[in-house]
Amino acid sequence: MTHFANSLRTGPDARGRFGGFGGRFVAETLMPLILEVEAAYRAARDDPGFQGELDRYLRDYVGRPSPLWLAERLSAALGGAKIYLKREDLNHTGAHKINSCMGQILLARRMGKTRIIAETGAGQHGVATATVCALFGLPCTIYMGAVDVERQKPNVFRMQLLGAEVRPVTSGAATLKDAMNEALRDWVAHVSDTYYLIGTVAGPHPYPMMVRDFQAVIGTETRAQILAAEGRLPDAAIACVGGGSNAMGLFHTFLDDEAVRLIGVEAAGRGLDTSEHAASLERGRPGVLHGNRTYLLQTADGQIEEAHSISAGLDYPGIGPEHAFLFEAGRVQYVGVTDDEALAAFQLCTRTEGIIPALETAHALAYLTTLAPEIGPGGVIVVNLSGRGDKDIFTVARHLKSGSPGGADLGDIL
Amino acid sequence: MSRIAARFAALRAEGRGAFIPFLEAFDPDRATSQAILDGMPAAGADLIEIGMPFSDPMADGPIIQEAGQRALKAGATLAGTLAMVRAFRAHETTIPVILMGYLNPILAYGAARFCTDAAAAGVDGLIIVDLPPEEADLLAADAARAGLAIIRLVAPTTDATRLPHVLDGAGGFVYYVSITGVTGTRSAAIADLAAAMPPIRRATDLPIAIGFGVKTPAQAAEAVGIADAAVVASALIETLAASLEDGRAGPDTVPRVLDQVRAIAQAIRAARR
Numbered sequence: 001m002t003h004f005a006n007s008l009r010t011g012p013d014a015r016g017r018f019g020g021f022g023g024r025f026v027a028e029t030l031m032p033l034i035l036e037v038e039a040a041y042r043a044a045r046d047d048p049g050f051q052g053e054l055d056r057y058l059r060d061y062v063g064r065p066s067p068l069w070l071a072e073r074l075s076a077a078l079g080g081a082k083i084y085l086k087r088e089d090l091n092h093t094g095a096h097k098i099n100s101c102m103g104q105i106l107l108a109r110r111m112g113k114t115r116i117i118a119e120t121g122a123g124q125h126g127v128a129t130a131t132v133c134a135l136f137g138l139p140c141t142i143y144m145g146a147v148d149v150e151r152q153k154p155n156v157f158r159m160q161l162l163g164a165e166v167r168p169v170t171s172g173a174a175t176l177k178d179a180m181n182e183a184l185r186d187w188v189a190h191v192s193d194t195y196y197l198i199g200t201v202a203g204p205h206p207y208p209m210m211v212r213d214f215q216a217v218i219g220t221e222t223r224a225q226i227l228a229a230e231g232r233l234p235d236a237a238i239a240c241v242g243g244g245s246n247a248m249g250l251f252h253t254f255l256d257d258e259a260v261r262l263i264g265v266e267a268a269g270r271g272l273d274t275s276e277h278a279a280s281l282e283r284g285r286p287g288v289l290h291g292n293r294t295y296l297l298q299t300a301d302g303q304i305e306e307a308h309s310i311s312a313g314l315d316y317p318g319i320g321p322e323h324a325f326l327f328e329a330g331r332v333q334y335v336g337v338t339d340d341e342a343l344a345a346f347q348l349c350t351r352t353e354g355i356i357p358a359l360e361t362a363h364a365l366a367y368l369t370t371l372a373p374e375i376g377p378g379g380v381i382v383v384n385l386s387g388r389g390d391k392d393i394f395t396v397a398r399h400l401k402s403g404s405p406g407g408a409d410l411g412d413i414l
Numbered sequence: 415m416s417r418i419a420a421r422f423a424a425l426r427a428e429g430r431g432a433f434i435p436f437l438e439a440f441d442p443d444r445a446t447s448q449a450i451l452d453g454m455p456a457a458g459a460d461l462i463e464i465g466m467p468f469s470d471p472m473a474d475g476p477i478i479q480e481a482g483q484r485a486l487k488a489g490a491t492l493a494g495t496l497a498m499v500r501a502f503r504a505h506e507t508t509i510p511v512i513l514m515g516y517l518n519p520i521l522a523y524g525a526a527r528f529c530t531d532a533a534a535a536g537v538d539g540l541i542i543v544d545l546p547p548e549e550a551d552l553l554a555a556d557a558a559r560a561g562l563a564i565i566r567l568v569a570p571t572t573d574a575t576r577l578p579h580v581l582d583g584a585g586g587f588v589y590y591v592s593i594t595g596v597t598g599t600r601s602a603a604i605a606d607l608a609a610a611m612p613p614i615r616r617a618t619d620l621p622i623a624i625g626f627g628v629k630t631p632a633q634a635a636e637a638v639g640i641a642d643a644a645v646v647a648s649a650l651i652e653t654l655a656a657s658l659e660d661g662r663a664g665p666d667t668v669p670r671v672l673d674q675v676r677a678i679a680q681a682i683r684a685a686r687r
Contacts, residue, residue, distance in 0.1 A: 023549055029594055032576060181471075185472060185475070189599070287518045302492075
């Protein structure tokens with residue numbers, strides 16, 4: 001039962017705004033195309049045939065529903081609430097990203113588009129995009145910052161194996177923000193045949209709404225699974241936030257359930273009070289970038305600053321506009337977790353549950369150290385285990401070798 | 415009458431099109447870009463467009479991206495850009511100055527304060543690339559109060575049904591983006607440009623400028639044969655970039671850019687209308 005006067009689940013409005021955030025801040029050349037994507041998406045959403053087709057692909061190709069796993073040893077290790085892991089890492093391609101890719105590729109086909117472009121940070125969205133493009137025989141170009149190409153080599157190779165062209169982006173800091181700039185430039189130059197498959201709940205309207213809708217399957221399944229397992233809703237649901245798609249996917253169904261605490265974990269990098277983090281909400285200010293108004297890391301002059309995180313997927317100076325809205329509304333609590341805390345949680349999850357989480361996901365897991373004792377025995381927490389960490393083992397090895405206690409052995413092996 | 419309207423009226427009386435050269439403020443440093451700006455009227459500029467550097471110029475190709483990076487490294491800010499216009503206005507009062515850029519630095523400055531300060535500095539119009547008509551109300555009232563024209567972009571993708579919406583609230587002139595693509599990449603075919611003009615003419619009495627892909631004196635002359643003005647940006651920046659020594663302005667930088675401005679201006683003056 002909701003105690004809110006109005007639902008928080010109704011956004012965005014007709015202009016694509018969640019409160020004061022979102023919108024469509026794109027060049028005129030793209031504007032007609034953005035409107036076309038919106039019209040096509042609304043028509044698809046209302047078409048039972050489209051939903052039926054998507055459901056079939058999600059079940060038989062992606063492998064949904066994903067399990068909700070009671071992590072008993074992790075719960076015991078943290079000495080508090082019962083912890084459930086929503087196993088998005090078990091999806092085909094190893095992360096939640098494919099949920100939205102599948103929806104968007106079906107939409108692109110409906111629109112008659114014959115070429116796909118995407119940006120990627122950690123490479124998970126790039127791999128998922130390359131995968132659905134292989135499945136449907138569409139050529140695809142993935143923009144990836146040159147720095148990320150270097151630190152996510154396994155995913156670069158996977159994309160290439162799948163037939164995608166990976167274009168390293170060297171402008172700016174050569175990370176996710178710059179990859180998104182370059183993808184937008186490509187789209188402007190190829191408006192007639194190309195669909196831009198955005199990987200997160202950001203960008204111009206309708207992307208934040210559409211990607212959220214496609215990811216909302218995470219929360220919808222979780223709600224049914226936790227009711228079946230515990231006979232009640234969880235006390236808290238928690239997810240890491242870069243652009244914020246896995247978090248919106250988990251949170252959306254619970255927004256009007258006031259008793260469910262929702263917690264988004266931003267990357268605090270080397271610390272929130274250093275200049276090296278990716279905490280757009282906790283340390284940023286509202287502004288306009290990549291088609292939407294949202295919280296951004298920026299200078300006093302409005303120049304966008306580089307983010308920092310050990311995790312390439314969280315290394316972005318902005319955040320989806322719906323998160324900005326939920327932050328200001330106070331509905332979701334946003335906290336920061338540092339690189340070191342994420343590394344420790346990465347190891348803890350691996351050794352207690354036999355699950356190697358993505359470094360992005362490890363940020364959400366790290367906050368359990370605070371949250372599980374706080375909620376206490378008898379309580380129930382759901383964590384979105386948004387992706388698997390095979391792609392990160394070299395990064396982790398490098399960091400453990402360089403001096404994190406307890407990690408020397410593993411570091412020496414690699 | 416506004417400076418922009420007065421200038422187009424005068425050129426119409428002369429029977430020729432307008433040349434609008436572009437420079438990026440603070441590229442490669444404040445003094446050099448001020449010297450280029452100050453030299454442009456004598457070199458034949460009819461209006462001047464000044465780029466406001468932004469870290470993430472999504473509609474720009476590599477040439478203007480790099481100009482923006484050099485400018486930011488040289489300490490470019492919006493306040494600094496306005497100071498350049500103020501210095502220019504100390505000796506030049508008739509040539510319209512248009513600022514072109516992206517929304518975020520303006521929001522950081524404060525939209526209302528920016529419009530007031532820009533108008534006071536002597537700016538006549540704004541082209542904000544990532545502010546389509548759908549979001550224009552963010553700046554419209556402040557710009558109108560300050561007397562700044564909001565110059566709208568029309569693209570090859572803007573169809574006839576959308577055109578009236580795009581032109582609603584447009585001021586100064588219409589900026590026709592001649593290609594689907596970023597700045598400084600390819601050029602439109604003249605036949606395509608010619609075909610794009612009549613629908614815009616039917617929808618507005620404002621002058622039309624053609625930009626994106628106008629590089630040579632010949633292309634500029636062709637553009638003013640079918641439209642009212644030609645904007646040349648990347649080609650001038652390319653000349654500037656080629657003149658740099660270790661990223662710094664050389665003795666040739668200002669004269670070479672202004673020579674090119676002169677050559678394009680002469681071609682435009684020679685073009686029959």
